Amino acid sequence: MSTETMPDTHSSIDADDYFVLGDPIADTAAPAGPIKDRWSKRRFDAHLVNPANRRKIKIIIVGTGLAGGAAAATLGEAGYQVESFCYQDSPRRAHSIAAQGGINAAKNYKNDGDSIDRLFYDTVKGGDYRARESNVYRLAEVSANIIDQCVAQGVPFAREYGGLLDTRSFGGVQVQRTFYARGQTGQQLLIGAYQALQRQVNAGTVRMHTRHDMLELIVVDGRARGIVTRDLITGEVEAWTADVVILATGGYGNVFFLSTNAMGSNVTAGWRAHRKGAYFGNPCYTQIHPTCIPVSGDYQSKLTLMSESLRNDGRIWVPKSGEDKRDPRDIPEEDRDYYLERRYPAFGNLVPRDIASRAAKYVCDEGRGVGPGGLGVYLDFADAINRLGRKAVEAKYGNLFDMYAQITGENPYETPMRIYPAVHYTMGGLWVDYDLQSSIPGLFVGGEANFSDHGANRLGASALMQGLADGYFVLPATVPDYLAEHKLAPVPLDHPDVLEAVQSVKDRIDLLLSIQGHRTVDSFHKELGHIMWEYCGMERTESGLKKAIAEIRRLKAEFWSDVLVTGKGLELNQALERANRVADFIELGELMCIDALERRESAGGHFRGESQTEDGEALRHDDEYAYVAAWEWGGDGGRPILHKEDLVYEYVEMKQRSYK
Amino acid sequence: MATSSLTVHQRAARSLVVSKYVMAISGILMIGFLIAHMLGNLHIFGGREEFNHYAEGLREFGMPILPYGGLLWIMRPVLVIAVVAHIWSAVRLTRRDRAARGSGKRYQSTQHRRGVQRTYASFTMRWGGVTIALFVIYHLLQFTLLPKLALNPATDGVFPGSSNPDPYERTVTGFMVWWVVLIYTVAILALGMHLRHGVYSAIATLGLIKRPIGRTRALAGAAAFALLLCLGFLIPPFAVLFGVVSL
Amino acid sequence: MKITLRVWRQKNAEDPGHMQTIEVPDVSSHMSFLEMLDVVNERLALDGEDPIAFDSDCREGICGMCGVVINGIPHGRADSPVQTTTCQLHMRSFVDGAVIDVEPFRSEAFPIIKDLAVDRSALDRVIESGGYISVNTGSAPEANSTPVPKAHADHAFESATCIGCGACVAACPNGSAMLFTSAKITHLGLLPQGQPERDSRVLNMVAQHDAEGFGGCTNIGECTAVCPKGIPFDNISRLNHDLLGALVRGED
Numbered sequence A: 001m002s003t004e005t006m007p008d009t010h011s012s013i014d015a016d017d018y019f020v021l022g023d024p025i026a027d028t029a030a031p032a033g034p035i036k037d038r039w040s041k042r043r044f045d046a047h048l049v050n051p052a053n054r055r056k057i058k059i060i061i062v063g064t065g066l067a068g069g070a071a072a073a074t075l076g077e078a079g080y081q082v083e084s085f086c087y088q089d090s091p092r093r094a095h096s097i098a099a100q101g102g103i104n105a106a107k108n109y110k111n112d113g114d115s116i117d118r119l120f121y122d123t124v125k126g127g128d129y130r131a132r133e134s135n136v137y138r139l140a141e142v143s144a145n146i147i148d149q150c151v152a153q154g155v156p157f158a159r160e161y162g163g164l165l166d167t168r169s170f171g172g173v174q175v176q177r178t179f180y181a182r183g184q185t186g187q188q189l190l191i192g193a194y195q196a197l198q199r200q201v202n203a204g205t206v207r208m209h210t211r212h213d214m215l216e217l218i219v220v221d222g223r224a225r226g227i228v229t230r231d232l233i234t235g236e237v238e239a240w241t242a243d244v245v246i247l248a249t250g251g252y253g254n255v256f257f258l259s260t261n262a263m264g265s266n267v268t269a270g271w272r273a274h275r276k277g278a279y280f281g282n283p284c285y286t287q288i289h290p291t292c293i294p295v296s297g298d299y300q301s302k303l304t305l306m307s308e309s310l311r312n313d314g315r316i317w318v319p320k321s322g323e324d325k326r327d328p329r330d331i332p333e334e335d336r337d338y339y340l341e342r343r344y345p346a347f348g349n350l351v352p353r354d355i356a357s358r359a360a361k362y363v364c365d366e367g368r369g370v371g372p373g374g375l376g377v378y379l380d381f382a383d384a385i386n387r388l389g390r391k392a393v394e395a396k397y398g399n400l401f402d403m404y405a406q407i408t409g410e411n412p413y414e415t416p417m418r419i420y421p422a423v424h425y426t427m428g429g430l431w432v433d434y435d436l437q438s439s440i441p442g443l444f445v446g447g448e449a450n451f452s453d454h455g456a457n458r459l460g461a462s463a464l465m466q467g468l469a470d471g472y473f474v475l476p477a478t479v480p481d482y483l484a485e486h487k488l489a490p491v492p493l494d495h496p497d498v499l500e501a502v503q504s505v506k507d508r509i510d511l512l513l514s515i516q517g518h519r520t521v522d523s524f525h526k527e528l529g530h531i532m533w534e535y536c537g538m539e540r541t542e543s544g545l546k547k548a549i550a551e552i553r554r555l556k557a558e559f560w561s562d563v564l565v566t567g568k569g570l571e572l573n574q575a576l577e578r579a580n581r582v583a584d585f586i587e588l589g590e591l592m593c594i595d596a597l598e599r600r601e602s603a604g605g606h607f608r609g610e611s612q613t614e615d616g617e618a619l620r621h622d623d624e625y626a627y628v629a630a631w632e633w634g635g636d637g638g639r640p641i642l643h644k645e646d647l648v649y650e651y652v653e654m655k656q657r658s659y660k
Numbered sequence B: 001m002a003t004s005s006l007t008v009h010q011r012a013a014r015s016l017v018v019s020k021y022v023m024a025i026s027g028i029l030m031i032g033f034l035i036a037h038m039l040g041n042l043h044i045f046g047g048r049e050e051f052n053h054y055a056e057g058l059r060e061f062g063m064p065i066l067p068y069g070g071l072l073w074i075m076r077p078v079l080v081i082a083v084v085a086h087i088w089s090a091v092r093l094t095r096r097d098r099a100a101r102g103s104g105k106r107y108q109s110t111q112h113r114r115g116v117q118r119t120y121a122s123f124t125m126r127w128g129g130v131t132i133a134l135f136v137i138y139h140l141l142q143f144t145l146l147p148k149l150a151l152n153p154a155t156d157g158v159f160p161g162s163s164n165p166d167p168y169e170r171t172v173t174g175f176m177v178w179w180v181v182l183i184y185t186v187a188i189l190a191l192g193m194h195l196r197h198g199v200y201s202a203i204a205t206l207g208l209i210k211r212p213i214g215r216t217r218a219l220a221g222a223a224a225f226a227l228l229l230c231l232g233f234l235i236p237p238f239a240v241l242f243g244v245v246s247l
Numbered sequence C: 001m002k003i004t005l006r007v008w009r010q011k012n013a014e015d016p017g018h019m020q021t022i023e024v025p026d027v028s029s030h031m032s033f034l035e036m037l038d039v040v041n042e043r044l045a046l047d048g049e050d051p052i053a054f055d056s057d058c059r060e061g062i063c064g065m066c067g068v069v070i071n072g073i074p075h076g077r078a079d080s081p082v083q084t085t086t087c088q089l090h091m092r093s094f095v096d097g098a099v100i101d102v103e104p105f106r107s108e109a110f111p112i113i114k115d116l117a118v119d120r121s122a123l124d125r126v127i128e129s130g131g132y133i134s135v136n137t138g139s140a141p142e143a144n145s146t147p148v149p150k151a152h153a154d155h156a157f158e159s160a161t162c163i164g165c166g167a168c169v170a171a172c173p174n175g176s177a178m179l180f181t182s183a184k185i186t187h188l189g190l191l192p193q194g195q196p197e198r199d200s201r202v203l204n205m206v207a208q209h210d211a212e213g214f215g216g217c218t219n220i221g222e223c224t225a226v227c228p229k230g231i232p233f234d235n236i237s238r239l240n241h242d243l244l245g246a247l248v249r250g251e252d
């Protein structure tokens, strides 16, 4: 922990300075009754749309990742007219493609005691009791169908010699419920969804719009009715209207500049909806992954994740003394500090992600980090190689070692790997009810873009599950219900609200291009990232967050007066694309800090320096903070409004996590 | 090009892959002929009688069921069709491939012009084919057509030996001239190259490679085959040139 | 280290384009190739020049968005010790003082959008024509009801790892997308779930491949040599095999 932030620990938040308290959220639309029956009850109660009417109904889906791709394919199959958008040149490139480890499902193929209830329980506990029970139960319930669906599509999951599906244990749970396809599970699942999507494109039910960036939401009479996009090739700004809009635009980890997300991952779609009235849920919950390849220089554009499975056999250490600059192989055992094994004798190197990440940060803050800039710790396989032999290690981790060697140019069989934590996943996102509908009627949100199922911390292999659950099963059940209930008149493209939305996008682009300042877009993004990582990263404190908010406000003003965006609007202009995104990240960053400031407890991925146990572990305050923070946009220059959604636990007992 | 009025089946039947099947099958037919031809040519070591008998044998094969020259007369149309089909497909493919790689100079960079792993043979399929075609014309004039049409000694200047009525003498006379041997050598090497890539390629085109090792094997097999065929064809001319075989 | 870049600059599809020479004096050998271009772009922008347009997204070799021709070879395979995407190629592969030529993937089916960015949507249309298994959501049988021999599953997986980058097309002297197309034919053709549509799939995909203007495959194998995922050559032969079968079996 940095000493600089210590003195402020006891001062209270001056709430009024940063936000306004709004009404609590009364209804999440979840059916009552026994948790086991809620989802089937909801589906039974749902209104249906006559098949003959479906092709007259238009659905806009932004995002072609697991959530968006699966939803578009499924709603297309059902016969709706789907307009699908993504910013990449092909729907197959959504960042779901990068997921390595696997996807959970309660199939109990290993007969090791897994069940829907256990997956439900593990997910609620893993989320540090900050997720909604009804949603999580539904997720566990549909998980098995996901695997059936994917296998039928031809997803080549790993198999055993008998030809049946193989599973492994992942992310510290005690059952083997993770299905995988070598280290490319996300890729294979996404390609499955992509193929289903292309089938619908071929059938004419889905129209695909690639290289289209959503820059605004169109709201008419209080309902989401369309979007405004910029064609990234021609630069043309266009409006699209529909009966309902679904956002599945992924996570916002790139607010930190460096993360394991793709270069184009952004919050713009979600943020624009937020500014139009959609609540943003738990923005401060960020997951930091402990095993990433460290930063090597300030030119670095992204961080690369290496599978957590490395911690099964690798031992993590730093030199006992920060002065020790010897080659790691020359440092004798007695001068090494295997700090995870020392501090957590029971779990050792296998403690959960947040704990491992924070521990690495502490030793680096103490000046004992290794590698360029002292931001790294060793992950050492020497013992494993001695014990198992190089062949066995190669068989288990060969591809990861190769990846490491390719990126760093070092040979991990000979010298210990260096790793450092990196931002990986954002549990926060647009607030949605049980139906995945946001606070704007007619705007649904799926996948990582919503806040829904993981609480304060996501378990490994659960994001893929959630994305596909939302896309294949939840949205295709809840969206038609909305459509059946609300028969809406078409919105013409010259409707004043549409024209206004288009104009606002054009004005913003013109403004960005007209500033012609001295600093590039990336330099702002990097600076924002530094602020966020420093004060709203692995450990947050009141004084740090306040400082961050001030810094971000300054940065925002500077951005809008000194940014340099080259080129023109009506052409392929990547600087302009980034400028649009960074502008929204800056605003989001401020809200994240405010949310983190308001949540004066530690929970899951959110660690408040002031709220820890005596031995430095995260300390929740269930009496005060067992709620979802749903933030309403307070207007430019205004203060965001906090709506609390109380979390009620009927089936799981809230406990403090312990890994000692 | 495919048009939408065709069924999928018809469009696929007009695809470039189908042209490749044609290349491969016609190529294999020609290869069959060449194997027999190469083995036949080696009869030259058996002397005049045997060589002429072989040439005659070609014609008498299958008698009396087939008329005199029967085998040749079945083989010829097949070969002619194969050659026409081969060339026709080659032209179609070449046109489409050129169009597909993009107009103008493809890459400005002068580095790695030869790609990462290309064989010289794969580069020279087209010009190699043309070389072979020109050679065959020359060869037929020298050994088949001119001797039959006009036994005019004047043609002997350009087509040495072509006026000689005796196949054995015709052949030996021809190969006693160094530049004739040179023409044959160049053509046979071109043929070898063509087959080094062609045989492997035909195996792949006909869908016979199922595993990564299959490619390695097909490449090796094709190279060995091409080498043997080249040697088999090269031996007679050089045997004559160096006087091992003489009139 | 110091390098000299020769980069293809082309304002838009109509512009004839030219090579621009840019000296880059201070390259760190730890940079990835695209990070080096990022640095160049920052400078170009500050000098009031148009930055070099190029595509990339995941930057970890899996999304298939990146891809340029480096020194005449897609993804710079000739300069890399291992198979790689452009985003995973590092500057340490080059020597100090190197002159590096950077050009877009070229083929008639991949029109250039700007500088190094090309339009590869033809590949999507090839998949669209039949690269899937027709199963509606919700109608899938229990996953373990159809065992798949491990060897088939593994081979299918290898082919399924194609990232759709299009390097195979850019490397093929005939501008053929056979490796890409055959990877999908192999992936789905090896699985029991893919059998019912096996014939129609290959007919459709091959027809679409040709309609997009890709060339024919002469079995040269440059494609597999540059393919960042090592999609094996035998996939092409498998496609040829399946197409022949489908044509012989007749109308679907």
Ligand SMILES: Cc1cc2nc3c(=O)[nH]c(=O)nc-3n(C[C@H](O)[C@H](O)[C@H](O)COP(=O)(O)OP(=O)(O)OC[C@H]3O[C@@H](n4cnc5c(N)ncnc54)[C@H](O)[C@@H]3O)c2cc1C
Residues within 6 Å of the ligand: A062, A063, A064, A065, A066, A067, A068, A085, A086, A087, A088, A091, A093, A094, A095, A096, A097, A098, A099, A100, A101, A102, A103, A185, A186, A212, A213, A214, A215, A248, A249, A250, A251, A260, A261, A262, A265, A266, A268, A269, A305, A424, A425, A446, A447, A448, A449, A460, A461, A462, A463, A464, A465, A467
């Ligand atoms: C390196 C890495 C490894 C991971 N490993 C695992 C794992 O092993 N198991 C697991 O369960 N989870 C894993 N995750 C998390 C998981 O992959 C993601 O949370 C999940 O795939 C997100 O899917 P999605 O559909 O919500 O969004 P994405 O797949 O990110 O898709 C977002 C889509 O939205 C589009 N889009 C975004 N913004 C706009 C805009 N403004 N306009 C138009 N289109 C837009 C994009 O084009 C894209 O199509 C991993 C994540 C990362 C980064």
Ligand code: HEM
Residues within 6 Å of the ligand: B020, B021, B023, B024, B026, B027, B028, B030, B031, B034, B083, B086, B087, B090, B093, B094, B125, B126, B128, B129, B130, B132, B133, B194, B195, B197, B198, B199, B201, B202, B203, B205, B206, C216, C217, C218, C219
């Ligand atoms: C007559 C002149 C010839 C020409 C113009 C010619 C041309 C070509 C060309 C251009 C190809 C490559 C086609 C492609 O893959 O796109 C080819 C392939 C081939 N040629 Fe020839 N060739 C000729 C003669 C021959 C002969 C005499 C033989 C055999 C003895 C032969 C056997 C083959 C074979 C086996 C292939 C490989 C087919 C495949 O790729 O599947 N060719 N030829």
Ligand code: HEM
Residues within 6 Å of the ligand: B034, B037, B041, B055, B072, B076, B132, B136, B139, B140, B143, B144, B167, B171, B184, B187, B188, B191, B233, B234, B236, B237
């Ligand atoms: C050393 C090499 C060769 C020798 C000695 C040779 C000799 C001959 C002779 C004597 C004939 C005439 C047969 C007859 O009509 O009675 C002949 C015919 C022919 N040769 Fe060759 N040849 C050689 C190489 C080749 C090669 C390399 C090719 C093809 C690429 C070839 C193709 C043919 C063809 C197509 C015919 C005509 C067959 C027919 O009558 O239909 N020959 N050759």
Ligand code: SF4
Residues within 6 Å of the ligand: C161, C162, C163, C164, C165, C166, C167, C168, C169, C179, C180, C183, C223, C226, C227, C228, C229, C230, C231
């Ligand atoms: S086959 Fe290889 S080179 Fe071709 S698109 Fe797929 S991954 Fe890229």
Ligand code: F3S
Residues within 6 Å of the ligand: C171, C172, C173, C174, C175, C176, C177, C178, C179, C216, C217, C218, C219, C220, C221, C222, C223, C224, C236
């Ligand atoms: S390089 Fe081209 S010719 Fe065929 S084997 Fe590859 S597609």
Ligand code: FES
Residues within 6 Å of the ligand: C055, C056, C057, C058, C059, C060, C061, C062, C063, C064, C065, C066, C067, C085, C086, C087, C088
């Ligand atoms: S940027 Fe995704 S593969 Fe290179």
